[in-house]
Amino acid sequence: MRIEIAGQNALIVYFADRTDSAVSAQIQAAVASIRDSMRDCIVDLVPSYASLLVIFDLDRSDYFAVRRRLHAALTGLDSVDGAAGELITLPVYYGAESGPDLELIAERGGISAADVIEIHQQQEYRVYAIGFAPGFAYLGEVDERIAAPRLATPRQKVPRGAVAIADRQTAVYPSISPGGWNLIGLCPTRMFDPARTPSMPVKVGDRVRFEAISRDDYISLGGEL
Amino acid sequence: MSGFVVRQPGLLSLLHDRGRYGAHDLGLTTGGPLDFIAFDWANRLLGNDPNATCLEVSFGGLTLEADTATSVVVTGAEAPCKLNGAEFPQWQTVDLAPGDRLEIGFAIRGTRTYLAVSGGFDIAPSFGSSSTVVREKIGGLCGDKLQAQDHLPCSGGVQSTHYRLDAGDRPRYGDFARLRVVPGYQQDAFDAVQQWRFFSSEYRLTERCDRMGFRLEGESVHSQMVGMLSEGICLGAIQIPADGQPIVLMNDRQTIGGYPKIGSVIAQDTARLSQLSPGAAVRFDAISIEQAHNIHCLERARFERTRMQPC
Numbered sequence: 177m178r179i180e181i182a183g184q185n186a187l188i189v190y191f192a193d194r195t196d197s198a199v200s201a202q203i204q205a206a207v208a209s210i211r212d213s214m215r216d217c218i219v220d221l222v223p224s225y226a227s228l229l230v231i232f233d234l235d236r237s238d239y240f241a242v243r244r245r246l247h248a249a250l251t252g253l254d255s256v257d258g259a260a261g262e263l264i265t266l267p268v269y270y271g272a273e274s275g276p277d278l279e280l281i282a283e284r285g286g287i288s289a290a291d292v293i294e295i296h297q298q299q300e301y302r303v304y305a306i307g308f309a310p311g312f313a314y315l316g317e318v319d320e321r322i323a324a325p326r327l328a329t330p331r332q333k334v335p336r337g338a339v340a341i342a343d344r345q346t347a348v349y350p351s352i353s354p355g356g357w358n359l360i361g362l363c364p365t366r367m368f369d370p371a372r373t374p375s376m377p378v379k380v381g382d383r384v385r386f387e388a389i390s391r392d393d394y395i396s397l398g399g400e401l
Numbered sequence: 402m403s404g405f406v407v408r409q410p411g412l413l414s415l416l417h418d419r420g421r422y423g424a425h426d427l428g429l430t431t432g433g434p435l436d437f438i439a440f441d442w443a444n445r446l447l448g449n450d451p452n453a454t455c456l457e458v459s460f461g462g463l464t465l466e467a468d469t470a471t472s473v474v475v476t477g478a479e480a481p482c483k484l485n486g487a488e489f490p491q492w493q494t495v496d497l498a499p500g501d502r503l504e505i506g507f508a509i510r511g512t513r514t515y516l517a518v519s520g521g522f523d524i525a526p527s528f529g530s531s532s533t534v535v536r537e538k539i540g541g542l543c544g545d546k547l548q549a550q551d552h553l554p555c556s557g558g559v560q561s562t563h564y565r566l567d568a569g570d571r572p573r574y575g576d577f578a579r580l581r582v583v584p585g586y587q588q589d590a591f592d593a594v595q596q597w598r599f600f601s602s603e604y605r606l607t608e609r610c611d612r613m614g615f616r617l618e619g620e621s622v623h624s625q626m627v628g629m630l631s632e633g634i635c636l637g638a639i640q641i642p643a644d645g646q647p648i649v650l651m652n653d654r655q656t657i658g659g660y661p662k663i664g665s666v667i668a669q670d671t672a673r674l675s676q677l678s679p680g681a682a683v684r685f686d687a688i689s690i691e692q693a694h695n696i697h698c699l700e701r702a703r704f705e706r707t708r709m710q711p712c
Contacts (some may be wrong), residue, residue: 181585183665184693186635188586195630220425222633224657229633231425234697239690305631307657310428310537314631351538368427370527370539376427 177250179243185219185234187242188227189250195225195316197302202253203228204261204381209249217242223380224305225314261382263300266348268339268361268386269394270296273401275360277324281341285321292360293388295319296339300383301346311350311368311376315384318346330356337363337399339386364389364399402523402554403469410547411462411505416522416540419452421530425656431636432532432540433652435612435675436513437668438572438704439477443517446474446494446564446709453521454531456547458514461507463547465516467497469557472519476566478511478574478676493565493712511574511676523554534653536613564709572673576681580649580670581688581696582639586662590624591641598622599663600685604647608679612653614640615674617683621645624661631659637666639685649674667693669700 182188189206192199203223210218210230217237222229232242270293272278282289301315308314323344331354334340338349340357349355350367363386369375378384389397407414417440420433434440434457444453456463461480475482475491482489483504489495491514497503505514524531524541533541542551582600591599604619622645634640638650640660649666650658651674664687666674674683688696 181583181664181690182633183585183635183637184583184667184690184697186633186665188632219422222425222656224632225630227630227632229635231635234694235701238694305657306426306428307631308428308655310539312428375528379426 179246181239182229186229186231187239187246188229189246190227192226195304199226200302200304200381205253206250207380209253210246213249214242214245222307224307261303263383263385264378265385265387266363266365266377267389267393267397268363269391269399270361270388271391273391274362274394275339277327277358278360281322281324281358281360284324287321292322295322296346296360297386297388300385303378303380303382303384306376306380309350309353313347313367313376313378313384315346317344320344324358326356327358330354334359335362335400337365337367339363362394362399362401364394364397403557404522404552404554405465405467407464407547407549407551407553408466408502409462409464410549410551411458411460413459414463414547415457415459415533415535416454416524416542416547416553417457417532418454418526418530420652421528421532421534421540424528425633427528428656429528429537429539430534430653430656432530432534434515435652436477436515436672438672439513440515441704442492442566443474443476443515444521446476446492446566447472447517447519447560449517449519449521453517454524455521456516456553458505458516460512461505461514463505463516465503465553467501467503468499469555470496470498470559471555471557472496472560472563473503474517475505475514476517477514478508480508480514481506490565492571494560494563496559512678513675518555519558519560520556523556536653563712565712566707566709570707574676576677578670578673578677578681578683580666580674580683580685581693582664582666582685583690583693584664584687586638586664587624587626587629588663590626590661591622591663592625595622595624596663599647600687603682603684606677606679606681606683610679612651614651614654615649617647617649619646622647622663626661629659629661631657634658634662635665636668637671638662639664639666651675667696669696
């Protein structure tokens with residue numbers, strides 16, 4: 177573990193050079209520990225793949241005190257068998273109509289579109305980070321057979337709920353936005369709804385499973401085409 | 402509720418309080434006034450809560466019509482300000498009567514003006530803040546910049562004592578700024594030569610400067626990073642992508658990103674940077690974290706000790 181300066185009121189903790197579920201679990205435990213013991217001076221925490229950005233209130237503390245307290249809060253975390261997080265199931269209407277890049281991914285992997293759909297549902301994903309846009313959760317890691325690089329030319333408009341793959345990550349677009357990920361389906365669950373509490377169905381450290389639904393189910397669950 | 406009607410919204414006029422904190426875990430950015438120094442003065446001159454909602458008027462072109470008696474202050478960039486067609490001074494309390502027309506013209510020096518009203522604009526907070534982030538469709542009025550015919554609610558009330566800030570105490574806006582940087586993040590991935598180039602060269606603001614980030618051009622700088630995991634980005638972080646041209650990340654930055662960063666500009670200087678126009682020049686000065694803290698405390702003390710003049 178390494179703590180570096182990020183900015184005038186921010187430090188960044190690097191937990192590892194690469195990511196996996198153990199590193200992510202450790203970061204999740206760190207977030208809980210810091211929230212618990214440093215509430216008086218922490219403004220924001222940004223957990224990501226292998227790091228945690230800690231933004232503090234410069235009117236309440238300074239770099240040196242925060243660094244010292246971070247050390248204390250993070251001591252002993254190495255051995256924590258990170259809480260598994262909640263398991264959330266997200267329904268997906270897969271297919272050519274909802275996932276224009278499904279065929280492309282199948283061709284790349286030398287498998288059928290049905291295989292892509294099957295493989296995407298086979299495993300549990302971990303929420304590694306939330307960012308890019310409100311409610312955008314980076315889920316990893318997808319099976320290598322269905323991994324695919326970002327599109328050379330990003331789309332101007334990706335629909336809300338689009339289920340997508342980029343490299344070995346998968347995500348559900350929380351709102352209409354430009355985007356370069358490969359689209360394989362549509363999810364009727366709102367990933368970000370400011371009017372609701374909580375506004376997101378997932379948080380960093382949670383586990384996500386995808387489950388195929390029919391077009392009719394997608395519509396009846398509030399999905400739009 | 403009483404308030405103002407927007408007659409001309411200007412190029413980019415946004416409602417802001419001090420910013421949205423504690424919501425990064427949802428992917429929500431900070432927002433808030435780009436130039437918090439001018440913003441803080443606007444509220445202080447009216448005796449408002451420091452977090453009261455103001456209007457940030459980028460570049461200018463705003464016309465409002467009051468439907469209540471209230472007091473206002475305009476700070477920030479120097480711009481022709483008119484009340485019913487007659488010029489009025491910035492950095493000082495001005496009273497408005499119902500039906501009065503307030504104009505903030507296009508900025509002459511600096512780019513962002515701040516309009517505060519007595520008691521602040523009355524905007525329901527979302528995720529703890531009224532700050533408008535258009536990209537996220539959050540805050541302000543329906544998450545958007547001002548539009549013609551929008552109604553800006555405020556409780557009204559005329560100030561009994563008027564204040565102004567002496568010219569000598571006001572920030573000066575020009576076409577150059579020294580940006581103080583706390584080296585950090587991936588600074589070790591930039592070798593000594595690259596760091597020397599970065600800290601000894603002059604950069605210019607490109608046309609691509611917005612509330613998310615200011616793209617600069619000049620001597621290109623390269624790191625030895627090959628691929629990195631996305632990580633949290635703080636205000637002022639200086640991201641250097643493969644083309645070697647720095648981007649200073651501002652209030653509406655994405656909360657995570659995967660480009661190498663050489664360090665971060667301190668908040669006092671992202672505020673100054675935000676008042677510059679494309680073509681303006683900047684230089685970066687490396688400072689220690691101790692100096693960065695000291696500047697924060699000194700500027701805070703100076704702000705609190707500077708007297709406003711009754712007028």
